[in-house]
Amino acid sequence: MADPPQTEAMAGFGMKTEEGLSHPTIEPFPGLFESVANATTAELAQKAAEHKKISENKQNVWLEFLGKLRLYKETHGDCVVPRGYDVNPRLANWVCEQRKQYKLMKDNKKSNITQDRIDMLDQLGFAWNAQEAAWDRHFRDMKKFKEMNGHCLVPETHKEYPKLYVWIKxxxxxxxxxxxxxxxxxxxxxxxxxxxxxxxxxxxxxIWSTRLEQLRHYKEKHGDCLVPAEFPENPKLGRWVKQQRK
Known part of the structure; x- marks a missing residue:
């Protein structure tokens, strides 16, 4: 058991002795744990504030891209931003990322997409399936071409619909x-x-119908169907006309 002077000294440091014990037990300094708890709470509050600020910044960036996608739709009529979109490559990457995050969510995997974001994209007519959306776009172009020309025989090189011929094939x-x-x-x-x-x-x-249509245009321009076999403007038409005469 500690001597009275020792007991008094230890008491000054928040320590006490108990009868039957050869070693003193330690009690915390008054308010020590409380001050640590308060410091931790302050740190956590600071971290929470920082996290909130980061989250708000990310959300602002996300909304900024949503606005750019809205402008794209106003110009092109859909939200199918192609890969490698020269005008705004970052927008194309962002669109791909939304589809990726959506798929992760559907697969019950970690994803940063939220229901609010999904709803906003749905309201804009976002295409979650890129292939399906691309097909629909080409089909709309095909219909427009048909309405303008009365047929679906899109030439290999068409200024307004340069990719439509390949899609048709x-x-x-x-x-x-x-x-x-x-x-x-x-x-x-x-x-x-x-x-x-x-x-x-x-x-x-x-092909036959396409050449016939080209021959019709030739006649409108030249007044006859006498396309030279080596017609420089359209060699394929010249060879086709020659073959029809055989």
Whole structure:
């Protein structure tokens, strides 16, 4: 047991002794744990404030890109920003990221997309499936071309719809695969949509009809159908006309 002077000295440091114990037990200094708790709370509050500020900044950036996407839609009629969009590559990357985060959420994986963000994108008509959206865009272009020209025979080089010719070839290819019950992007719905605008499925028939249309334009310009075999403006038309005479 500690001597009285020792006991008094230890008491000054918040320590006490108990009978039957050979060593003193220590009590915390008055208010020590409380001050530590207060300091921790302050630190946590500061961290929370910093986190809130970062979250607000991220949300502001997100809303800024949403505004840019809205402007894109006003110009192009949809939210299908292509990869490598030269005008604003960051917007194209942001759009891809939204689809990525949405898929992660659907797969029950960690994602930074929220229901509020999904709702805002849905209201804008956001395309969560890029391939489906791209198909719909080309189909709309196909319909516009048909309305303007009365047919679906898009030339290989078209200033207004430069990618439409390749898309048309792809539809014919996938239609052929679909009929053979092979893996294909063609569906019954897409087939019916193309049928309604009298899409030409046969490649050879399409080529023949295209050349006939080109011959019609030639006659309007030159007054006859005497296309030279080596017609520099359209060599394929010259060879086709020659072949029809055989």
């Amino acid at each position: 792809e539809q014919r290819r996938h239609y052929s695969l679909w009929k053979q019950r092979k893996p294909s992007h063609m569906t019954e719905k897409r087939f019916q949509m193309l049928q309604e605008i009298r899409f030409c499925w046969d490649h050879r028939e399409a």
